[in-house]
Amino acid sequence: MPSLTLPDPGLDPLPSATPRIVSAARVILAAGEPPVADGAVVIDGRHIVWTGPGSQLPHDYADLPRTDHPGATILPGLIETHAHLGSYASRLTPDVPDPSRHRAAWTALSSVATARQLASVGVTTVQSLGSPYFADVALREAIATGLGAGPRIVAAGPQLTTTGGHAWSNGAEVDSVTDIRRAVRRHHKAGTDLIKVMATGGFMTARTDPWKAQFTTEELRVLVEEAHRLGKHTAAHAHGTEGIRRAVDAGVDYIAHASFIGEDGRTDVDLELIDRIAERGIFVDTCSPPTRPPVEGETISPRAAELFQRGVRLVTGHDIGAVLPPSAYTFGLKQLEASGLPRVEVLRAATSTAAAAAGLAGVAGVLAPGYSADLIVAAGDPLADLSALDSLLEIVIAGRTFRPDPVIPYVPGSGRHAVDRTQDLRAARGEALERRRRHPVHPA
Known part of the structure; x- marks a missing residue:
């Protein structure tokens, strides 16, 4: 009887065990550290195994499949x-x-x-x-x-x-x-x-x-x-x-x-x-x-x-x-x-x-060997303008590329999410005062 393969929607077709390279014009290994120019990240399975300048890529990794993103920035997810x-x-x-x-x-x-x-x-x-x-x-x-x-x-x-x-x-x-x-x-x-x-x-x-x-x-x-x-x-x-x-x-x-x-x-x-x-x-x-x-x-x-x-x-x-x-x-x-x-x-x-x-120090939030291969590739430089994060070229979660869904754009102050906590606070105070008026607390 043939084995049943469950669908795996939203993930790349590469087996999770296939080592590969993701490279870009700059790599932010950790927020606060200088970015690596013309950097690369080597992924093996769910984890990162190497990071650094592409020119220093170890010989053992030279023939791995590579996805290059010219002008872009790789940073932690x-x-x-x-x-x-x-x-x-x-x-x-x-x-x-x-x-x-x-x-x-x-x-x-x-x-x-x-x-x-x-x-x-x-x-x-x-x-x-x-x-x-x-x-x-x-x-x-x-x-x-x-x-x-x-x-x-x-x-x-x-x-x-x-x-x-x-x-x-x-x-x-x-x-x-x-x-x-x-x-x-x-x-x-x-x-x-x-x-x-x-x-x-x-x-x-x-x-x-x-x-x-x-x-x-x-x-x-x-x-x-x-x-x-x-x-x-x-x-x-x-x-x-x-x-x-x-x-x-x-x-x-x-x-x-x-x-x-x-x-x-x-x-x-x-x-x-x-x-x-x-x-x-x-x-x-x-x-x-x-x-x-x-x-x-x-x-x-x-x-x-x-x-x-x-x-x-x-x-x-x-x-x-x-x-x-x-x-x-x-x-x-x-x-x-x-x-x-x-x-x-x-x-x-x-x-x-x-x-x-989130209890994940040493697991996520940094691009380094041994960390989970969670990264994003931004078109541009988020260190120069955070708007670069609005245009993502690749999203990798635990070593596998995630194919994004269409995203419903956020319009500040619109629709069901038009939340104004200032108005909420005023309303809450008004309701509390009304409760006190109806049910006064008398000293013993």
Whole structure:
């Protein structure tokens, strides 16, 4: 009986074990290092085996198949550290059917679409920070085993929240230390790579305030200790200053948003707390929504440059799926630069620092022997202009060329993703004030 060969859509026809060379006018081996002129990368299977100037290519590699990109730049594949893969397809168009009738299947299919769209804009690794039904875990395995094509996925599964807390409909609700330990262990059993917790309320769930903490410091500490015991890193969604403080005290590894909103619903940037975040090496994403000039009294987060200047390890997490579409990724990089972050630091945040934030230091984010062969080829020089990342000539994930899907262009401030957190914050404050008016708290 003939053997069955499964289709492998989106990957190049070369067997993954075929060594080959990719060369270009310049190669950025790691953000912050001088690029290699007329450089080359030798790929063998899933890994890089040699990098350097083409003129110094070892004789053993001289006859390998070569793909040359004159005038272009090879650099490490980009990394998205904050995505919700199952949330995007329903936002493509208002004509998409109501997914609630077949929610689990819809989440899985949407996850595939979002992951492929991210890969199509050069994102070779995605950290999923919240996925119902553990769809991100299943997709990670499907891609890793060759069932489909897409980026490497670092999966959190459903985020942990309180009963009725932020994102409760997509998360695992926990209300005690015992609940938290059990949930972390169940996530471990399901195969997640990290644990995500909603340390504060948010903008997208009714009856939760973004500035209010949802867990005590002790509860968060138990979560972190249990996750670390099981070999997992931790990420905390935190808009409110008090929730950020508790997450830092508990020892979380990553803070999403870091909006620094005070109890009155207004900006409350705590410089001492920022310095503690920097000292502890906690990773922070502030790209959701992409950074923009602050409005007096209504800012959503400190400018990225402020955090960078105080030593915070910034990474490129855009809340892809929940807030922005995959095609907004490079727009977010440009907005980081516009906020005052040096261009080379933007690239570092999107590659080597992002890899460390996703638990992949020594695996991804750098082009060096032994690292995963994750790279992109940009038409032009991103060190001169980040717009070069908008035109990619080749995308390689784990040694195999990914054939990109057509990408729906991102138009800032348009359509289903026209997110204005300033307006959201004003609305949240108004709703909170109305609740207090209707249900006043009387002193004992």
